[in-house]
Amino acid sequence: EPEVTQTPSHQVTQMGQEVILRCVPISNHLYFYWYRQILGQKVEFLVSFYNNEISEKSEIFDDQFSVERPDGSNFTLKIRSTKLEDSAMYFCASSDPANYGYTFGSGTRLTVV
Amino acid sequence: GENVEQHPSTLSVQEGDSAVIKCTYSDSASNYFPWYKQELGKGPQLIIDIRSNVGEKKDQRIAVTLNKTAKHFSLHITETQPEDSAVYFCAASNTGNQFYFGTGTSLTVIP
Numbered sequence: 001e002p003e004v005t006q007t008p009s010h011q012v013t014q015m016g017q018e019v020i021l022r023c024v025p026i027s028n029h030l031y032f033y034w035y036r037q038i039l040g041q042k043v044e045f046l047v048s049f050y051n052n053e054i055s056e057k058s059e060i061f062d063d064q065f066s067v068e069r070p071d072g073s074n075f076t077l078k079i080r081s082t083k084l085e086d087s088a089m090y091f092c093a094s095s096d097p098a099n100y101g102y103t104f105g106s107g108t109r110l111t112v113v
Numbered sequence: 114g115e116n117v118e119q120h121p122s123t124l125s126v127q128e129g130d131s132a133v134i135k136c137t138y139s140d141s142a143s144n145y146f147p148w149y150k151q152e153l154g155k156g157p158q159l160i161i162d163i164r165s166n167v168g169e170k171k172d173q174r175i176a177v178t179l180n181k182t183a184k185h186f187s188l189h190i191t192e193t194q195p196e197d198s199a200v201y202f203c204a205a206s207n208t209g210n211q212f213y214f215g216t217g218t219s220l221t222v223i224p
Contacts, residue, residue: 004156031210043157043202043214056211091156101147102212104156 002026006092006105013082013112021077021108023092032075033093033102034067036060043091049075082112115140117205119215126193127223134218136203137185143205146179146186147212151200160201161188193222 005024013019025032034046047057049067064086066078075094079086089109093102116139126132138146144165149157163170163177163186170177174193179186190197200219204212 006156042216043204045211045213048210056208058211093156101159101162102157104149104158106154106156 002103004092004094004103004105006090006108008108009106010109011111013110015084015112016081018078018080019082019110021079021090021092021110023075023077023105024073025075025092025094026096026103027073029094029096029103031055031095031097032067032069033095034077035091035093035104036088037091037107038085038088046077046090079110082110084112086110087112115143115205115207115213117203117213117215119203119218121218122216123219123221125221125223128193128195130193132188132190132193132197132220132222134188134201134203134220135185136187136205136215137183138205138213139184140205140207141181141184142207143213145206146177147204147206148175148177148188149202149204149214151202151217153199157202190220193220195222195224198222 007022032049037043045058047061048055068076089107091107092105095102119136147162150160151157174191176189200217202217203215206212
């Protein structure tokens with residue numbers, strides 16, 4: 001079964017540093033998403049991406065965040081100048097136009113120290 | 114925006130019994146309601162979904178019901194098995210783009 005692949009599985013970074021979280025969506029999917037889950041809290045929407053541009057973003061997705069599809073397979077989330085409160089699980093997901101249901105990756109646990 | 118509430122936060126059942134998880138939503142424009150199962154160390158996996166033009170959907174031991182008037186939907190798992198133990202999330206969407214998730218229910222099936 002096709003999978004969404006995320007790397008790394010765990011990232012530790014110092015406060016103020018930049019991190020890039022990487023995702024390889026399912027190859028025939030056209031919609032891509034980032035969500036985050038702070039420990040013990042809801043899964044929260046960050047951003048959706050379609051046709052090489054952001055289609056929706058939440059209030060969480062401020063200027064600190066950016067997304068990019070640098071080539072035909074990768075989808076990245078960049079967090080500039082990380083803060084302690086950015087520590088969370090970050091999930092990438094993708095979907096195809098005919099099916100609302102997402103396929104999630106296994107997540108990247110980001111720890112900001 | 115949409116607000117999804119989910120109850121209970123934890124649920125323990127004996128193997129073979131049924132489990133029911135309930136969610137409410139606030140935006141009457143929401144028209145798609147998926148349920149996700151998250152096992153430890155993994156991402157959420159879609160297990161069943163329902164659209165607003167349907168009141169009930171069943172897939173083997175799993176069923177979902179939707180009451181649009183009351184704005185609530187429920188997940189029913191019958192004949193529970195230890196491998197059903199996981200965290201379950203409900204979600205709602207009106208675009209298929211942005212999903213609003215509930216807070217999750219940690220289900221434990223006791224052998």
